Every structure is written in C-alpha cells, then in structure tokens.
Amino acid sequence: MLASHDDPDERRARLPGRASFRIAALAPDDPDLLATLREWDWVTRSLLTRGAVSAATRPRLEDSRRIVGELHRVLAGDEPGEGVAEERQVFAVRAGGRVQAVVALFACPRAVFVELLATAPWNLLGPGDPADARTVRGAGSALVTHASALARRLGRGGRVALQAENPRALAVYERLGFQRMQPSDAPLALVPRGEDGWSPAVLRLAQKKASREDAESPWMLLDPDRPPPLVAVPALRRRAAPMRASHAGRPRSAPPLSAAPTGP
Numbered sequence: 001m002l003a004s005h006d007d008p009d010e011r012r013a014r015l016p017g018r019a020s021f022r023i024a025a026l027a028p029d030d031p032d033l034l035a036t037l038r039e040w041d042w043v044t045r046s047l048l049t050r051g052a053v054s055a056a057t058r059p060r061l062e063d064s065r066r067i068v069g070e071l072h073r074v075l076a077g078d079e080p081g082e083g084v085a086e087e088r089q090v091f092a093v094r095a096g097g098r099v100q101a102v103v104a105l106f107a108c109p110r111a112v113f114v115e116l117l118a119t120a121p122w123n124l125l126g127p128g129d130p131a132d133a134r135t136v137r138g139a140g141s142a143l144v145t146h147a148s149a150l151a152r153r154l155g156r157g158g159r160v161a162l163q164a165e166n167p168r169a170l171a172v173y174e175r176l177g178f179q180r181m182q183p184s185d186a187p188l189a190l191v192p193r194g195e196d197g198w199s200p201a202v203l204r205l206a207q208k209k210a211s212r213e214d215a216e217s218p219w220m221l222l223d224p225d226r227p228p229p230l231v232a233v234p235a236l237r238r239r240a241a242p243m244r245a246s247h248a249g250r251p252r253s254a255p256p257l258s259a260a261p262t263g264p
Helices: 031-050 058-075 139-153 167-175 200-206 212-216
Strands: 011-014 020-026 089-095 098-107 112-119 160-163 219-222
Touching: 020 139, 031 058, 031 089, 031 098, 058 098, 058 112, 058 167, 089 139, 098 139, 112 139, 139 160, 167 219, 200 212, 200 219
Parallel strands: 112 160
Antiparallel strands: 011 020, 020 089, 089 098, 098 112, 160 219
C-alpha cells in the first residue's frame, strides 16, 4: 500500500553536505499531493507577477511552472503522460515539514524512467532573490539518487532515463552525470510504452532517425557503470626549437632518419 505524506515508514535519504530528506511513496491521485502542486503554481505565478526575482531566476521559474502544471494534469488524469497510468510510481521528498520535490517514475526493462520531476519554487531562488525560509538545496537530486537506488534494487543496474525539456534542464542533468541516450542503448527498453505505444521521438532515436528538434530535448541516461565522457583538451602548441647554425652561418640540415649517428 502506498504511503501518505505523514506515514512513519518513509525512507530517509541524505546527500553529502545537504539537508536530511524523507522520501515517501504516494498514490498518484493523492489529494494532498495535487493540492501541493496547485500551491506551487500559485507561489510561482505570484513571484513572476510581482517581479520579485532576478532575471536569471525567472526562466527557471517559468520552466518549473510548465512542469508542475503538466505533472498535475497527468496525476489528475487530465493528460495521458508517458506510460500506462497503472504502472506509474510517485515519490515525494520532505524536509522542513513540507514537500520539497515530487517525481513520477516508471520501472522499464533496463532502467527506471523519470517521467516528470518538479521541485518547490522556493528551491529555485538564487543569491539575487529575496530569501525564503522554506528553501532547501538538493531535493531534486535526492529524488534522482532515489530513482537510481530503486533501479539497482529492481535489477536495472542503477540506470535512470529521462528526457531533458530544454537547455537549462539538460545542463542540470549533465552535471548529475547523465549522458545523451544513443540508439545502441536500446531506448525502447529505457522508456515506458504508453497505451498507444512509444512516443514518436523515442522511436526516431531507436531507429537512428532523430531530428534536429529532438536534439534540443534529448533523451538522457544515467548509467553508474558507464565511464564519464572524455573531455577534449586542447593540444598545447610546442614552440619550434631554433635551428643551430653551422660554422659557416648556414642552417645545419638534419641527417636522414635512417642514417646512423656519426662521431663527434
């Protein structure tokens, strides 16, 4: 049976140097959860309307509001989402006496898939924004860590898959160790099949037909057993050594590579 917000058997998760979190499984249609998402939308709208946040924070809040709205519609049954509703799992992370982030997951043959992950708007505030006592850091990362641990327990090797909605989300997930999914990763085993099959975008990736638009919202994979990508390091240009002049003042030519060294 899925736990409610206040059940005592919630799992604990702690990231190094961050707050202590409680992670609980919830019913997707939990009325308290849906009310929390509506509250987040109201807070976000208020922050954007009052102009109380910096220019750097505004796009993060706009992205978050879209994700929170989609998550609410999916959990309320107003939108189909990525997979089959009966197979969806929902987890919430609590800290400071309130829900700080929510994730919807699917267990796929080779990974746990993150359908939607939303964090409370006050956790997106930056140094140039008004302080909010509710702010904690690392709630979203704690849910990614939880998804990887779940994938490990289910025999999926700790792999986590998702789709990055935009360049800002892509940068965040890359910092967490995600890499762009490749056709060789067997995408159809990493992404859930919906009532009408897989989404066209993941089918194009699996068939090596991904478009330029698909590359802007890439499918991502966190694989703990995969080495990180190599970072190209620019080669240092070596300064050419000056040629030694002969006694006659002319450059001395180098001997052929096959020539044996001569005596002094």
